Amino acid sequence: MKKVIVIAGATATGKSSFALRLAHALMTEIVSCDSIQVYRDLNIGSAKITTEEMQGIVHHCLNTRNLDQQYSVYDFQQEARAAIAKIHSLGKIPILVGGTGLYLKAVLYDYDFEKEEMIIPESSESNEILYARLLQEDPVSASSIHINNRKRILRALEIAKSGETKSQREAKQEKKPIYDVTMIVLDMPNVVLEKRIDERIRRMAENGWIEEVKHCFSDPQTWTYQSFQGIGYKEWKEYLQEKIGLEETLLTILIHTRQFAKRQRTWFRHQSTATWVNALDPFTLDRTASEIISWAKQEE
RNA sequence: GGGGGGGUAGCGAAGUGGCUAAACGCGGUUGACUGUAAAUCAAUUCUCUCCGAGUUCGGCGGUUCGAAUCCGUCCCCCCCCA
Numbered sequence: 019m020k021k022v023i024v025i026a027g028a029t030a031t032g033k034s035s036f037a038l039r040l041a042h043a044l045m046t047e048i049v050s051c052d053s054i055q056v057y058r059d060l061n062i063g064s065a066k067i068t069t070e071e072m073q074g075i076v077h078h079c080l081n082t083r084n085l086d087q088q089y090s091v092y093d094f095q096q097e098a099r100a101a102i103a104k105i106h107s108l109g110k111i112p113i114l115v116g117g118t119g120l121y122l123k124a125v126l127y128d129y130d131f132e133k134e135e136m137i138i139p140e141s142s143e144s145n146e147i148l149y150a151r152l153l154q155e156d157p158v159s160a161s162s163i164h165i166n167n168r169k170r171i172l173r174a175l176e177i178a179k180s181g182e183t184k185s186q187r188e189a190k191q192e193k194k195p196i197y198d199v200t201m202i203v204l205d206m207p208n209v210v211l212e213k214r215i216d217e218r219i220r221r222m223a224e225n226g227w228i229e230e231v232k233h234c235f236s237d238p239q240t241w242t243y244q245s246f247q248g249i250g251y252k253e254w255k256e257y258l259q260e261k262i263g264l265e266e267t268l269l270t271i272l273i274h275t276r277q278f279a280k281r282q283r284t285w286f287r288h289q290s291t292a293t294w295v296n297a298l299d300p301f302t303l304d305r306t307a308s309e310i311i312s313w314a315k316q317e318e
Numbered sequence: 319g320g321g322g323g324g325g326u327a328g329c330g331a332a333g334u335g336g337c338u339a340a341a342c343g344c345g346g347u348u349g350a351c352u353g354u355a356a357a358u359c360a361a362u363u364c365u366c367u368c369c370g371a372g373u374u375c376g377g378c379g380g381u382u383c384g385a386a387u388c389c390g391u392c393c394c395c396c397c398c399c400a
Binding site for chain 1: 344345347348349350351352353354355356357358359360
C-alpha cells in the first residue's frame, strides 16, 4: 500500500501551517479536504490559504468549482484520489489536510458511490410515510436512521432504487484503508480554540470579508447555492437584507463556528483512530513532525 | 410628584388558582454520521437520586385544601406626564 499522511482537526487548530512544514520537509504536495474551499471566490470567509501562504507548495482540491455548482463527497473522492495518485507517481507521499471528516474517510476507505445518484429529488411526502417505505425496502438502514432525518431517509430510498440497498452496498465494503495511513488530529483546549476562532473572525471582517460576500452573494438568487450554505456566508443574508447589524452577524458566525468545531471534534474522536496532538505545544509538534518524517522516509 | 407597563430557569419568552419543575426559541452539554457533511439529525439542560424526593417564577408576609398565577408590603427596571 502507498503511504498517505493525514493532518486533521477542527477549524483554526493550525492544520495548514503544520502541513506546510511537513510538505517542505518531504518536498511533497498537499491535498485539501474541505467542502467549502473548493469554491473559487470563497477565500476570506472560508479561511482558505492564500497563494502566498502556500509558499510554492502545490495544493490540490482547492478552487475547483464555481459558486453555482454542486459538490459532494463523490466528487471529492474522485478528485482527491486522482491527486493522490498523481503525487504518488512523482514518488512523493501526499499530505491530506482538512476538517471535513466524511471526505477524508471516503477517500481513505473503500466507500462506494454511484455517479447517477448525485441529486436526491425532494418528496412531498411526510417523514412518516418515507420512513415506512424505507422500513420496507431497507430495514437495516432504517434502523440506524432517525425518522426526523429526512435527508438520510431520502438518500437511502434513492440508493434502494438501484436494486441494491444502502446497507447491502456498505456490507460489501471491507472498511479498511486503501492506503498506508498515518493520521493525526490537531487539537487544543477549548477555551484557547474559541479565542482563536473569535480573533480569526475579527481579522476576516477587517480584511474584506464583507466585500467578498457582497461580490459573491448580492443577488438573492445566489442564496440557494450550495456554496452559500457554508458558515461565514449564510449568516450574512440577514445583514444584506439589513435585518441585523455587523456585530450581530459576527456573533452568529462565532457561535456557528464554535458549534462546528465541536461537531468536528466529536467526529474525529469517534469516527477515526488518529493520534491526537496538542497543537499548542511546540515540542510535541516538533516530535510529531519528526516522527511523521521518519515514517515517510522508511522503505516499506 | 402623577400615570402606565414590567421583573419567570444561562438568555429571550409563554403561562394569570390545581392537568406546571414551568410551553417554545436561543445558548450549553453529550452523541449519531458512507452523496448538500461548514450539512442533517438525536438526547439532555433547577438540585440530589433508580423509582422518587427537595428547592423554584424579584424579596418578605398573607389568603387558600392548593399560588408563578389572588391580596398586602418592600426593592428594582422601562415608558409617558410633571
